[in-house]
Amino acid sequence: xxxxxxxxxxxxxxxxxxxxxxxxxxxxxxxxxxxxxxxxxxxxxxxxxxxxxxxxxxxxxxxxxxxxxxxxxxxxxxxxxxxxxxxxxxxxxxxxxxxxxxxxxxxxxxxxxxxxxxxxxxxxxxxxxxxxxxxxxxxxxxxxxxxxxxxxxxxxxxxxxxxxxxxxxxxxxxxxxxxxxxxxxxxxxxxxxxxxxxxxxxxxxxxxxxxxxxxxxxxxxxxxxxxxxxxxxxxxxxxxxxxxxxxxxxxxxxxxxxxxxxxxxxxxxxxxxxxxxxxxxxxxxxxxxxxxxxxxxxxxxxxxxxxxxxxxxxxxxxxxxxxxxxxxxxxxxxxxxxxxxxxxxxxxxxxxxxxxxxxxxxxxxxxxxxxxxxxxxxxxxxxxxxxxxxxxxxxxxxxxxxxxxxxxxxxxxxxxxxxxxxxxxxxxxxxxxxxxxxxxxxxxxxxxxxxxxxxxxxxxxxxxxxxxxxxxxxxxxxxxxxxxxxxxxxxxxxxxxxxxxxxxxxxxxxxxxxxxxxxxxxxx
Amino acid sequence: xxxxxxxxxxxxxxxxxxxxxxxxxxxxxxxxxxxxxxxxxxxxxxxxxxxxxxxxxxxxxxxxxxxxxxxxxxxxxxxxxxxxxxxxxxxxxxxxxxxxxxxxxxxxxxxxxxxxxxxxxxxxxxxxxxxxxxxxxxxxxxxxxxxxxxxxxxxxxxxxxxxxxxxxxxxx
Numbered sequence: 001x002x003x004x005x006x007x008x009x010x011x012x013x014x015x016x017x018x019x020x021x022x023x024x025x026x027x028x029x030x031x032x033x034x035x036x037x038x039x040x041x042x043x044x045x046x047x048x049x050x051x052x053x054x055x056x057x058x059x060x061x062x063x064x065x066x067x068x069x070x071x072x073x074x075x076x077x078x079x080x081x082x083x084x085x086x087x088x089x090x091x092x093x094x095x096x097x098x099x100x101x102x103x104x105x106x107x108x109x110x111x112x113x114x115x116x117x118x119x120x121x122x123x124x125x126x127x128x129x130x131x132x133x134x135x136x137x138x139x140x141x142x143x144x145x146x147x148x149x150x151x152x153x154x155x156x157x158x159x160x161x162x163x164x165x166x167x168x169x170x171x172x173x174x175x176x177x178x179x180x181x182x183x184x185x186x187x188x189x190x191x192x193x194x195x196x197x198x199x200x201x202x203x204x205x206x207x208x209x210x211x212x213x214x215x216x217x218x219x220x221x222x223x224x225x226x227x228x229x230x231x232x233x234x235x236x237x238x239x240x241x242x243x244x245x246x247x248x249x250x251x252x253x254x255x256x257x258x259x260x261x262x263x264x265x266x267x268x269x270x271x272x273x274x275x276x277x278x279x280x281x282x283x284x285x286x287x288x289x290x291x292x293x294x295x296x297x298x299x300x301x302x303x304x305x306x307x308x309x310x311x312x313x314x315x316x317x318x319x320x321x322x323x324x325x326x327x328x329x330x331x332x333x334x335x336x337x338x339x340x341x342x343x344x345x346x347x348x349x350x351x352x353x354x355x356x357x358x359x360x361x362x363x364x365x366x367x368x369x370x371x372x373x374x375x376x377x378x379x380x381x382x383x384x385x386x387x388x389x390x391x392x393x394x395x396x397x398x399x400x401x402x403x404x405x406x407x408x409x410x411x412x413x414x415x416x417x418x419x420x421x422x423x424x425x426x427x428x429x430x431x432x433x434x435x436x437x438x439x440x441x442x443x444x445x446x447x448x449x450x451x452x453x454x455x456x457x458x459x460x461x462x463x464x465x466x467x468x469x470x471x472x473x474x475x476x477x478x479x480x481x482x483x484x485x486x487x488x489x490x491x492x493x494x495x496x497x498x499x500x501x502x503x504x505x506x507x508x509x510x511x512x513x514x515x516x517x518x519x520x521x522x523x524x
Numbered sequence: 525x526x527x528x529x530x531x532x533x534x535x536x537x538x539x540x541x542x543x544x545x546x547x548x549x550x551x552x553x554x555x556x557x558x559x560x561x562x563x564x565x566x567x568x569x570x571x572x573x574x575x576x577x578x579x580x581x582x583x584x585x586x587x588x589x590x591x592x593x594x595x596x597x598x599x600x601x602x603x604x605x606x607x608x609x610x611x612x613x614x615x616x617x618x619x620x621x622x623x624x625x626x627x628x629x630x631x632x633x634x635x636x637x638x639x640x641x642x643x644x645x646x647x648x649x650x651x652x653x654x655x656x657x658x659x660x661x662x663x664x665x666x667x668x669x670x671x672x673x674x675x676x677x678x679x680x681x682x683x684x685x686x687x688x689x690x691x692x693x694x695x696x
Contacts, residue, residue, distance in 0.1 A: 336663060463638045464662050464667050467630070468628065468629065468630045471628075484666045485664060486664060490665065490666070494666070513618055513633040516638070520637050521638055
């Protein structure tokens with residue numbers, strides 16, 4: 001459906017060119033999706049298109065459900081059934097052939113050995129009906145090559161076996177020696193599993209609750225539920241705190257109210273975060289599976305994903321103050337294939353260790369990427385005077401805020417300058433925290449003082465390099481180096497090293513360029 | 525296509541400036557852009573003035589003309605000149621190196637083995653000035669494509685062919 005190839009009136013013809021060498025004497029069966037598929041196709045459509053429309057209608061106070069039903073739901077059902085009815089897949093010796101589409105027929109050949117990720121998703125409904133959604137991803141990036149919505153578990157196993165067989169035969173031809181050597185090193189197949197206690201800790205640490213709250217506020221705000229909630233809250237609290245004057249006349253009562261509100265908000269967020277982590281990562285396990293990592297997690301919606309180790313482009317270790325409190329860290333992987341494409345972001349970068357004991361981090365990375373050398377020979381800092389640039393910029397912004405606030409509140413606006421010491425501290429600490437270094441085959445960059453982040457990029461995964469400087473950089477004789485790899489999540493830690501001395505930046509660019517040019521980039 | 529690739533990386537391993545025809549192209553492009561902006565500003569300004577029934581004095585008009593011509597000089601003559609004079613590239617065994625930009629200076633280093641595919645693009649104006657643009661795509665995220673504008677078309681084709689040749693050898 002994504003890439004329609006209109007010129008294909010007779011799908012049967014396609015077999016003649018599919019792999020050339022295959023003899024069509026006994027053609028594999030053309031299989032259909034699971035009969036219940038239409039239901040999930042509808043759900044997918046509802047998720048993508050109708051929820052926003054429904055919300056808009058609900059918020060608008062309209063209750064013309066018949067109208068919605070007639071215009072959207074009925075055609076959707078018809079569409080879903082047709083889509084199910086025409087969808088066929090065929091497990092040929094070397095590849096899977098998928099046929100879909102009514103007007104624009106599309107025949108897609110995906111070679112087993114090109115399939116990089118095999119993602120299996122099962123929400124409670126899937127499990128109730130004994131089916132699963134299967135996504136086949138190749139290295140090409142962007143969307144998955146095929147989304148099979150939905151298959152019976154038996155069919156999933158069959159496809160999986162085919163792919164694994166194909167991979168193994170390819171492997172024996174190519175690099176069986178390396179694979180076996182690596183395999184024998186691995187004694188314990190399970191690398192990481194998270195207990196419920198760990199997940200609770202993860203929830204306490206994470207801020208995921210904020211996301212839930214923001215979303216909930218968005219919806220509740222639209223539907224006036226929030227107003228009613230606060231009204232009721234007031235009624236509940238009244239007997240508990242009789243001293244507090246709800247008329248807000250007494251300044252003390254306002255202070256107490258704000259204080260209580262903040263505390264309950266923080267508690268609330270944490271509880272939500274814990275629930276979120278429990279639901280998302282319940283039963284998290286990460287295992288070795290040949291040349292790939294196999295991960296499985298989820299309470300309601302279960303996810304199984306296979307990530308070839310070779311496709312991990314960068315590993316980032318994150319350590320917030322709360323992580324330090326529990327002596328834990330989190331590790332994230334950027335994998336090639338799932339590109340910056342917004343829909344695929346969950347696959348572009350994944351928490352391969354949502355939470356792990358700090359002292360096990362090195363061991364963990366060693367397990368999933370044994371050939372990466374993590375020992376940094378010599379750390380390099382950035383220009384210390386860079387902190388003044390951050391500080392000056394903050395002062396400029398604060399002054400802007402003061403100026404803007406001057407007209408409504410006059411002298412009170414100066415209170416904004418109370419943030420100056422914080423900015424001073426932040427500027428100094430964060431520049432001090434920035435450092436980079438090389439090991440034998442890996443570039444390591446660390447930054448952040450409250451939220452410490454450290455990213456590892458093996459030299460052979462680096463795609464390109466950039467050196468940049470703006471007027472402020474040149475005035476201060478500084479420059480920035482950007483190291484680009486595939487599959488980055490730009491909202492997360494990336495290797496963009498600022499405040500380098502100009503000559504230092506030149507040197508770093510030269511060194512990286514030379515090192516990278518000497519290596520070859522291998523997808524696989 | 526197979527005219528000894530060694531020579532191409534030998535040929536351009538020193539810093540190369542852009543093709544001479546790039547300078548008039550940059551200037552003409554800048555002039556067109558400037559005129560479009562000027563037109564928009566003028567139309568907006570006149571509309572406001574007419575709506576407010578306000579007719580500016582001569583000094584004000586002169587000041588505007590002065591300002592506009594200053595901006596025009598800067599954007600049509602000074603900036604393209606500087607851009608042309610400072611931009612350079614080189615192509616050697618390591619890969620393609622590009623340096624460009626006046627106010628925000630950018631340098632890109634794309635190693636040979638990381639090039640996924642290459643486009644050579646020519647717009648109508650670029651064709652008129654016999655200027656081509658080389659666009660190099662990598663699997664990266666931040667700089668997934670890096671461009672080099674202001675090459676002679678033959679040079680752009682040479683670079684493309686040389687990069688493609690080795691590109692075909694390493695399968696994805």
